Amino acid sequence: xxxxxxxxxVRTPVGxxxxxxxxxxxxxxxxxVLTALAxxxxxxxxxxxxxxxxxxxxxxxxxxxxxxxxxxxxxWPESVPGTSIDRQCGxxxxxxxxxxxxxxxxxxxxxxxxxxxxxxxxxxxxxVGHDVGTPFGPQVxxxxxxxxxxxxxxxxxxxxxxxxxxxxxxxxxxxxxxxYALASHAKAAAAQDAGxxxxxxxxxxxDGGGVFDADEGIRRxxxxxxxxxxxxxxxxxxxVTAGSASQISDGSAAMLVTTSEKARExxxxxxxxxxxxxxxxxxxxxxxxxxxPATVKVLAKAGLGIDDIGVFEVNEAFAPVxxxxxxxxxxxxxxxxxxxxxxxxxHPLGGSGARLMTTLLGAMRTGGHRYGLQTMCEGGGMANxxxxxxxxx
Numbered sequence: 001x002x003x004x005x006x007x008x009x010v011r012t013p014v015g016x017x018x019x020x021x022x023x024x025x026x027x028x029x030x031x032x033v034l035t036a037l038a039x040x041x042x043x044x045x046x047x048x049x050x051x052x053x054x055x056x057x058x059x060x061x062x063x064x065x066x067x068x069x070x071x072x073x074x075x076w077p078e079s080v081p082g083t084s085i086d087r088q089c090g091x092x093x094x095x096x097x098x099x100x101x102x103x104x105x106x107x108x109x110x111x112x113x114x115x116x117x118x119x120x121x122x123x124x125x126x127x128v129g130h131d132v133g134t135p136f137g138p139q140v141x142x143x144x145x146x147x148x149x150x151x152x153x154x155x156x157x158x159x160x161x162x163x164x165x166x167x168x169x170x171x172x173x174x175x176x177x178x179x180y181a182l183a184s185h186a187k188a189a190a191a192q193d194a195g196x197x198x199x200x201x202x203x204x205x206x207d208g209g210g211v212f213d214a215d216e217g218i219r220r221x222x223x224x225x226x227x228x229x230x231x232x233x234x235x236x237x238x239x240v241t242a243g244s245a246s247q248i249s250d251g252s253a254a255m256l257v258t259t260s261e262k263a264r265e266x267x268x269x270x271x272x273x274x275x276x277x278x279x280x281x282x283x284x285x286x287x288x289x290x291x292x293p294a295t296v297k298v299l300a301k302a303g304l305g306i307d308d309i310g311v312f313e314v315n316e317a318f319a320p321v322x323x324x325x326x327x328x329x330x331x332x333x334x335x336x337x338x339x340x341x342x343x344x345x346x347h348p349l350g351g352s353g354a355r356l357m358t359t360l361l362g363a364m365r366t367g368g369h370r371y372g373l374q375t376m377c378e379g380g381g382m383a384n385x386x387x388x389x390x391x392x393x
Contacts, residue, residue: 002259004100005270005391008041009358010202011253013215014346017120020212021250024204026055026062026118030070033114033254036202038076041256041268045074049108051082052098054091054115055350056379058084059127062350066116086350088379089317091115092253093353093386099257100274109262114254117349124248124349128154149285159379160234160245162287163318167239169286170324177244177319178227181343184316188218188340196339196366200358217247217346244319249346253354271361275371275389276302281382288321290383291375292328298373298385306331309387310369313356315376316341325375338363352376353384364390 010033015021021029030053038045053067067082087094092115099113128135134154144150149161167177191197192214203213222243232238256268263270278301280294291314299306306329314322314336322341326333339359342352356374364372368390375385 002104002106004103004257004274005260005263006272007256007258007263007268007270008037009255009361010036011200011355011358012204012251013201013212014217014249014251014348016216017248019216022120023207026116027066027069027073029118029252030116031073032204033202033252034070034074037254037256045076045080047110048080048112049110051112052095053082053084054095054353055084056086056088056091056117057122057124057126058086060122062122089349090353090376090378090384091350093376093384096255096357097277103257103259110258112254113257114354115350116252117351118250119248119348120250147285157284157287159287160240163240163320164235164238165286166288166320166324170327172320172323174239177239178224180319180323181227181244182224184340184343185219185222188344189220191339192218200362215345218344240318246317246342246347249348251348251355252351253358255354270391272388272390276387278385284381287381288317288377290381291325291377294375294383294385295329298387302387309371309373310367311338311363311372312336313360313374315356316343317377321377
């Protein structure tokens with residue numbers, strides 16, 4: 001039986017919008033993690049059968065199949081192909097699912113899965129506008145006409161409004177969301193201070209000298225008082241603010257995927273097995289609730305219960321998302337995002353799935369957790385869920 005194992009996982013530090021990575025082209029940012037992946041694993045890039053790369057805003061600098069351009073920028077052999085995919089925020093988690101399926105089925109032996117988003121250089125929504133039209137045709141708009149939370153314009157479904165609707169449905173108040181956000185920053189700061197991100201991060205050389213080697217979104221000086229002063233942009237009487245939402249960010253991450261047999265043949269040491277994968281979709285207006293059914297599905301496929309999972313990564317698109325997920329699943333809050341999440345570390349859309357997975361692997365190894373689970377909400381009301389099994393636990 002063929003399986004899928006992750007041999008190596010790396011990521012760049014996550015940069016703030018208009019921060020340290022603002023001057024780095026997304027193709028070059030992608031190439032940096034590809035290069036590091038080959039260096040750290042020792043694999044000859046010529047053996048890579050495909051590079052599956054997540055990217056959400058595939059326009060401008062991120063257009064024209066950024067996966068292939070990243071391969072060329074990394075100096076890898078011209079024989080290595082690449083393809084770019086978009087499952088919204090879960091794009092690079094989906095890249096792992098595709099990579100795992102490819103090696104398990106025998107279509108490939110070695111695949112790189114990852115992604116990138118340079119949100120400073122290619123702002124979210126860049127591919128939508130009056131000059132290019134709307135991605136929602138008349139039939140979609142007619143189906144949801146008059147539904148609360150659907151607004152006129154090229155993007156009638158708004159994630160922030162969805163987060164507000166979820167907060168209202170679950171009864172989450174402003175203080176609860178702000179407390180969650182504050183805890184995310186505190187956990188991320190503690191993890192950074194303890195050096196827990198060092199092994200997963202590949203420094204990025206900067207023009208003019210120097211390197212960027214640490215996540216810069218963590219706000220060590222924030223407080224409930226400061227968070228309480230922020231406006232609620234999605235609803236005048238709302239509870240969600242920029243402080244309880246994921247940060248707009250720049251970053252990239254990648255994983256090397258193969259089979260146990262191929263790893264032995266190449267002298268590689270697998271870190272974890274892709275134990276189970278699942279997809280789910282739900283209400284596109286609420287948009288952010290699909291991680292709950294995705295979690296149910298992936299646990300059933302894995303033959304595990306929620307208490308069998310040692311550590312969880314649940315993307316902090318907005319604070320109501322992991323809070324609602326916790327309420328529905330009954331998972332131990334201490335096991336969720338132990339090193340902070342996207343509220344503190346940032347959310348470089350197409351690269352976030354691989355970033356979370358890289359961090360999840362680090363937490364599993366440090367804690368000796370046999371099983372880890374990752375799930376992410378995605379635009380359009382979808383979600384990916386993945387269970388990893390640590391091989392040296």
